[in-house]
Amino acid sequence: MSALSESDWQLFIxxxxxxxxxxxxxxxxxxxxxxxxxxxYLEGWQRKKRRELSCN
Incomplete structure (x- = not known):
């Protein structure tokens, strides 16, 4: 399963x-x-994105 982009999340919200x-x-x-x-769900996605950015 691929990760949702920010625009995908916005459409979902x-x-x-x-x-x-x-x-x-x-x-x-x-x-x-x-x-x-x-x-x-949105907060969880935001936490995940922050973790991904801090690892890069």
Whole structure:
């Protein structure tokens, strides 16, 4: 599996954000859980990128 580029991540985040906005009014708890998960994945990706840059 290849690593996602920064632009791939941005597309992914944009897509998830629009999905979350679509359910936010009807299911606020679910929307918050999805937002939290999205941020966790993004933070993990950012940590990985920092590690890669520090090793080079």
């Amino acid at each position: 944009d897509h998830l954000s629009s999905q979350i906005k679509g359910i936010e009014e009807a299911e606020p708890e679910r929307a918050q859980a999805m937002r939290s998960l999205m941020h966790s």
